[in-house]
Amino acid sequence: PKRVTTRTLQAMRDRGQAITMLTAYDFPTAKLLDEAGIDVLLVGDSLAMVVQGHDTTLPVTMDQMIYHAEMVGRASQRAMVVVDLPFPEGQIEITRSIEASARVLKETRCHAVKLEGGAEQAGRIEAIVTAGVPVMAHVGLRPQNIHVDGGYRLQRDTEKLVSDAKAAEEAGAFAVLIECVPASVATAITAAVKVPTIGIGAGRDVSGQVLVTHDIVGLTSGYTPKFTRQFADLGKGMRDAAKEYLEQVRSGGFPSDQESF
Numbered sequence: 056p057k058r059v060t061t062r063t064l065q066a067m068r069d070r071g072q073a074i075t076m077l078t079a080y081d082f083p084t085a086k087l088l089d090e091a092g093i094d095v096l097l098v099g100d101s102l103a104m105v106v107q108g109h110d111t112t113l114p115v116t117m118d119q120m121i122y123h124a125e126m127v128g129r130a131s132q133r134a135m136v137v138v139d140l141p142f143p144e145g146q147i148e149i150t151r152s153i154e155a156s157a158r159v160l161k162e163t164r165c166h167a168v169k170l171e172g173g174a175e176q177a178g179r180i181e182a183i184v185t186a187g188v189p190v191m192a193h194v195g196l197r198p199q200n201i202h203v204d205g206g207y208r209l210q211r212d213t214e215k216l217v218s219d220a221k222a223a224e225e226a227g228a229f230a231v232l233i234e235c236v237p238a239s240v241a242t243a244i245t246a247a248v249k250v251p252t253i254g255i256g257a258g259r260d261v262s263g264q265v266l267v268t269h270d271i272v273g274l275t276s277g278y279t280p281k282f283t284r285q286f287a288d289l290g291k292g293m294r295d296a297a298k299e300y301l302e303q304v305r306s307g308g309f310p311s312d313q314e315s316f
């Protein structure tokens with residue numbers, strides 16, 4: 056299949072064709088999503104929460120992001136693969152952000168990075184893009200900022216968010232992800248920029264949608280945000296399979312003669 060690139064996404068946005076994006080953190084999951092026809096795979100720092108079991112996205116390291124990006128990059132035949140710069144690789148000296156971004160292209164088969172922030176990140180975005188690494192900006196709710204914000208909160212400041220997105224576009228970002236804003240704010244942002252906008256908790260009036268895969272297939276337990284939707288219950292499927300297996304082992308039903316040598 057022909058690889059999705061920054062140009063493909065821009066053409067989809069210009070045509071009004073919805074862009075689809077989901078997170079992936081490992082080979083088998085990335086392969087399934089790629090086969091399903093997903094346009095963009097995100098190796099999100101959300102893996103700190105949904106895979107590593109942390110309470111926030113802050114603990115995951117760059118080395119761990121690279122480890123997961125390698126697996127996803129190896130699995131993807133068609134999807135463009137974007138990798139999050141984890142805290143604080145997108146906040147510290149710009150040269151270190153360039154180094155971290157370059158590792159994504161050199162050490163994994165992934166294609167771009169994402170970093171949190173807008174106007175205040177313009178110089179960093181420009182430097183990374185100049186170095187040859189495409190950048191997706193992430194505005195609105197910024198999970199890496201949780202301790203400054205005092206929790207995960209809906210972001211409502213239309214003027215600030217529009218200027219964040221415009222600054223990111225101006226700096227060379229190929230797309231802007233918008234997290235957790237009123238739909239009307241995402242509408243205003245999408246109208247203000249020419250690059251694709253990808254929403255999560257941002258309503259319908261964006262160029263595409265992204266969700267955390269573990270949420271949509273029922274592999275996260277406990278709190279799930281209002282903006283997600285569970286499309287399958289693989290959690291139940293796995294628990295049922297494990298119960299059936301242990302019953303069969305305990306009852307002598309597994310392995311059968313056919314499953315033995």
Ligand code: KIV
Nearest residue numbers: 078099100101255265
């Ligand atoms: O890390 C992540 O999964 C993300 C999405 C929630 C957009 O940044």
Ligand code: NA
Nearest residue numbers: 099100101139
């Ligand atoms: Na993220």
